[in-house]
Amino acid sequence: MIRHTVAFTLNHAKGSAEEKKFLEDALVLAEIPGVEKFERLRQVSPKNNFSFGFSMEFADQAAYDIYNNHPLHVAFVRDRWLVEVSDFMEIDYVAI
Amino acid sequence: MIRHTVAFTLNHAKGSAEEKKFLEDALVLAEIPGVEKFERLRQVSPKNNFSFGFSMEFADQAAYDIYNNHPLHVAFVRDRWLVEVSDFMEIDYVAI
Numbered sequence: 001m002i003r004h005t006v007a008f009t010l011n012h013a014k015g016s017a018e019e020k021k022f023l024e025d026a027l028v029l030a031e032i033p034g035v036e037k038f039e040r041l042r043q044v045s046p047k048n049n050f051s052f053g054f055s056m057e058f059a060d061q062a063a064y065d066i067y068n069n070h071p072l073h074v075a076f077v078r079d080r081w082l083v084e085v086s087d088f089m090e091i092d093y094v095a096i
Numbered sequence: 097m098i099r100h101t102v103a104f105t106l107n108h109a110k111g112s113a114e115e116k117k118f119l120e121d122a123l124v125l126a127e128i129p130g131v132e133k134f135e136r137l138r139q140v141s142p143k144n145n146f147s148f149g150f151s152m153e154f155a156d157q158a159a160y161d162i163y164n165n166h167p168l169h170v171a172f173v174r175d176r177w178l179v180e181v182s183d184f185m186e187i188d189y190v191a192i
Contacts, residue, residue, distance in 0.1 A: 002140070007187050023192060041189035044098070053189050091103050091187075093137035093149050096119060 001095065002058045004067075007043055007050035008088035014051070022084050025076075026054065032070045034063035049087070097191065098154045100163075103139055103146035104184035110147070118180050121172075122150065128166045130159035146185070 012018040023040055030038035041053040058064040067073055108114040119136055126134035137149040154160040163169055 003137070004141075039189075040192045041099070042192050043187060044190050045100075045186050045188035047186045050187065052192070053187065055189070089185075090141050090143045091139060091146065091149065092141035093135075093151070094140050096136045096138050096148070 002061065002064055003055060003093045004058065004064065004090070005053060005055045005092065006088055006090045007048070007053045008085050009049060009051045011084050011086045018084070022080060023052070025080060028072050028076060029054070029056070029067075032067050032072050034058055034066050050089070098157065098160055099151060099189045100154065100160065100186070101149060101151045101188065102184055102186045103144070103149045104181050105145060105147045107180050107182045114180070118176060119148070121176060124168050124172060125150070125152070125163075128163050128168050130154055130162050145183070 010019055010022060012022065026040060027038075029035060036057040036059070037055070039053075039055040041055060043050040043053050056067075058067065106115055106118060108118065122136060123134075125131060132153040132155070133151070135149075135151040137151060139146045139149050152163075154163065
Protein backbone atom coordinates (compact mmCIF):
# COMPACT_ATOMS: atom_id res chain seq x y z
CA MET A 1 0.00 0.00 0.00
CA ILE A 2 1.18 3.48 -0.88
CA ARG A 3 -0.63 6.42 0.70
CA HIS A 4 -0.28 9.49 -1.48
CA THR A 5 -1.04 12.79 0.26
CA VAL A 6 -0.75 16.39 -0.77
CA ALA A 7 -1.23 19.39 1.48
CA PHE A 8 -2.06 22.56 -0.42
CA THR A 9 -3.33 26.12 -0.40
CA LEU A 10 -5.60 27.68 -3.01
CA ASN A 11 -5.44 31.08 -4.63
CA HIS A 12 -9.12 31.50 -3.82
CA ALA A 13 -10.57 33.42 -0.90
CA LYS A 14 -11.45 31.32 2.13
CA GLY A 15 -15.02 30.11 1.90
CA SER A 16 -15.44 31.37 -1.68
CA ALA A 17 -17.51 29.71 -4.39
CA GLU A 18 -14.29 29.13 -6.35
CA GLU A 19 -12.78 27.25 -3.40
CA LYS A 20 -15.88 25.11 -3.07
CA LYS A 21 -15.92 24.34 -6.80
CA PHE A 22 -12.25 23.29 -6.83
CA LEU A 23 -12.82 20.88 -3.96
CA GLU A 24 -15.94 19.47 -5.61
CA ASP A 25 -14.32 19.06 -9.01
CA ALA A 26 -11.36 17.26 -7.43
CA LEU A 27 -13.65 14.29 -6.91
CA VAL A 28 -12.89 13.39 -10.51
CA LEU A 29 -9.59 12.02 -9.21
CA ALA A 30 -11.45 9.40 -7.20
CA GLU A 31 -12.86 7.99 -10.44
CA ILE A 32 -9.45 6.94 -11.71
CA PRO A 33 -9.00 3.14 -11.53
CA GLY A 34 -6.81 2.07 -8.62
CA VAL A 35 -7.55 5.09 -6.41
CA GLU A 36 -8.69 3.89 -2.98
CA LYS A 37 -9.81 5.76 0.14
CA PHE A 38 -9.82 9.14 -1.60
CA GLU A 39 -10.28 11.89 1.00
CA ARG A 40 -10.63 15.64 0.79
CA LEU A 41 -9.39 17.17 4.02
CA ARG A 42 -9.09 20.49 5.79
CA GLN A 43 -5.64 21.20 7.25
CA VAL A 44 -6.05 22.58 10.78
CA SER A 45 -2.60 22.64 12.39
CA PRO A 46 -1.31 26.17 13.08
CA LYS A 47 2.22 24.80 12.59
CA ASN A 48 2.08 24.97 8.79
CA ASN A 49 0.41 27.24 6.24
CA PHE A 50 -1.54 24.70 4.17
CA SER A 51 -5.33 24.89 4.11
CA PHE A 52 -6.38 21.58 2.57
CA GLY A 53 -5.23 18.09 1.78
CA PHE A 54 -6.04 15.15 -0.43
CA SER A 55 -5.23 11.62 0.60
CA MET A 56 -5.57 8.41 -1.40
CA GLU A 57 -4.13 4.94 -1.41
CA PHE A 58 -2.78 2.69 -4.14
CA ALA A 59 -2.24 -1.04 -3.94
CA ASP A 60 1.23 -0.69 -5.45
CA GLN A 61 3.50 1.48 -7.61
CA ALA A 62 1.85 0.22 -10.79
CA ALA A 63 -1.51 1.58 -9.63
CA TYR A 64 0.18 4.86 -8.65
CA ASP A 65 1.74 5.12 -12.11
CA ILE A 66 -1.61 4.50 -13.77
CA TYR A 67 -3.07 7.35 -11.72
CA ASN A 68 -0.24 9.74 -12.55
CA ASN A 69 -0.55 9.10 -16.26
CA HIS A 70 -4.35 8.91 -16.44
CA PRO A 71 -5.96 11.57 -18.67
CA LEU A 72 -8.29 12.67 -15.86
CA HIS A 73 -5.31 13.33 -13.57
CA VAL A 74 -3.22 14.97 -16.28
CA ALA A 75 -6.11 17.27 -17.21
CA PHE A 76 -6.88 18.15 -13.58
CA VAL A 77 -3.25 19.09 -12.92
CA ARG A 78 -2.99 21.13 -16.13
CA ASP A 79 -6.34 22.91 -16.02
CA ARG A 80 -6.99 23.32 -12.30
CA TRP A 81 -4.03 22.48 -10.02
CA LEU A 82 -1.43 24.61 -11.80
CA VAL A 83 -3.91 27.50 -12.06
CA GLU A 84 -5.61 27.48 -8.66
CA VAL A 85 -3.05 26.07 -6.20
CA SER A 86 -0.56 28.55 -4.73
CA ASP A 87 1.53 26.18 -2.60
CA PHE A 88 1.68 22.46 -1.95
CA MET A 89 3.73 19.60 -0.55
CA GLU A 90 3.42 15.97 -1.51
CA ILE A 91 4.08 13.34 1.15
CA ASP A 92 3.84 9.64 0.35
CA TYR A 93 3.86 6.90 2.94
CA VAL A 94 4.27 3.17 3.03
CA ALA A 95 4.12 0.94 6.10
CA ILE A 96 7.44 0.48 7.88
CA MET B 97 -12.11 13.04 13.89
CA ILE B 98 -8.74 14.77 13.82
CA ARG B 99 -5.88 13.03 12.02
CA HIS B 100 -2.56 14.15 13.45
CA THR B 101 0.45 13.44 11.26
CA VAL B 102 4.10 14.34 11.49
CA ALA B 103 6.70 13.77 8.80
CA PHE B 104 10.25 13.69 10.14
CA THR B 105 13.90 12.87 9.64
CA LEU B 106 16.21 11.36 12.24
CA ASN B 107 19.79 12.23 13.09
CA HIS B 108 20.61 8.53 12.86
CA ALA B 109 22.17 6.75 9.91
CA LYS B 110 19.73 5.07 7.56
CA GLY B 111 19.12 1.49 8.64
CA SER B 112 21.04 1.95 11.91
CA ALA B 113 20.20 0.27 15.21
CA GLU B 114 19.49 3.73 16.66
CA GLU B 115 16.94 4.40 13.94
CA LYS B 116 15.26 1.06 14.57
CA LYS B 117 15.16 1.68 18.31
CA PHE B 118 13.61 5.12 17.93
CA LEU B 119 10.84 3.72 15.74
CA GLU B 120 10.23 0.87 18.16
CA ASP B 121 10.18 3.07 21.24
CA ALA B 122 7.71 5.44 19.56
CA LEU B 123 5.07 2.76 20.04
CA VAL B 124 4.70 4.11 23.57
CA LEU B 125 2.65 6.92 22.02
CA ALA B 126 0.03 4.41 20.92
CA GLU B 127 -0.56 3.51 24.57
CA ILE B 128 -1.88 6.97 25.41
CA PRO B 129 -5.65 6.93 25.92
CA GLY B 130 -7.54 8.35 22.97
CA VAL B 131 -4.88 7.55 20.35
CA GLU B 132 -6.48 5.62 17.48
CA LYS B 133 -5.04 4.14 14.29
CA PHE B 134 -1.44 4.85 15.29
CA GLU B 135 0.86 4.20 12.32
CA ARG B 136 4.59 4.33 11.83
CA LEU B 137 5.33 5.08 8.19
CA ARG B 138 8.20 5.42 5.77
CA GLN B 139 8.11 8.54 3.62
CA VAL B 140 8.91 7.59 0.02
CA SER B 141 8.18 10.65 -2.13
CA PRO B 142 11.31 12.17 -3.72
CA LYS B 143 9.53 15.54 -3.59
CA ASN B 144 10.37 16.18 0.07
CA ASN B 145 13.27 15.33 2.37
CA PHE B 146 11.45 13.55 5.19
CA SER B 147 12.22 9.89 5.88
CA PHE B 148 9.42 8.80 8.20
CA GLY B 149 5.99 9.68 9.46
CA PHE B 150 3.63 8.99 12.32
CA SER B 151 -0.12 9.17 11.88
CA MET B 152 -2.81 8.87 14.51
CA GLU B 153 -6.42 9.87 14.95
CA PHE B 154 -8.33 11.47 17.81
CA ALA B 155 -12.08 11.52 18.25
CA ASP B 156 -12.01 15.24 19.07
CA GLN B 157 -9.86 18.11 20.31
CA ALA B 158 -10.28 17.00 23.93
CA ALA B 159 -8.65 13.65 23.13
CA TYR B 160 -5.88 15.48 21.23
CA ASP B 161 -5.25 17.71 24.25
CA ILE B 162 -5.07 14.71 26.56
CA TYR B 163 -2.43 13.22 24.24
CA ASN B 164 -0.39 16.40 24.09
CA ASN B 165 -0.32 16.77 27.86
CA HIS B 166 0.10 13.09 28.72
CA PRO B 167 3.33 12.26 30.63
CA LEU B 168 4.27 9.56 28.09
CA HIS B 169 4.04 12.09 25.23
CA VAL B 170 5.81 14.84 27.17
CA ALA B 171 8.65 12.48 28.09
CA PHE B 172 8.99 11.12 24.55
CA VAL B 173 9.24 14.63 23.11
CA ARG B 174 11.73 15.75 25.74
CA ASP B 175 13.97 12.68 25.85
CA ARG B 176 13.81 11.34 22.31
CA TRP B 177 12.16 13.67 19.76
CA LEU B 178 14.13 16.81 20.60
CA VAL B 179 17.36 14.77 20.70
CA GLU B 180 17.00 12.45 17.71
CA VAL B 181 14.83 14.29 15.18
CA SER B 182 16.60 16.71 12.84
CA ASP B 183 13.61 18.06 10.91
CA PHE B 184 9.86 17.64 11.00
CA MET B 185 6.52 19.01 9.86
CA GLU B 186 3.19 18.51 11.56
CA ILE B 187 0.07 18.32 9.39
CA ASP B 188 -3.35 17.82 10.95
CA TYR B 189 -6.48 17.01 8.97
CA VAL B 190 -10.20 16.95 9.57
CA ALA B 191 -12.86 15.95 7.09
CA ILE B 192 -14.13 18.76 4.89
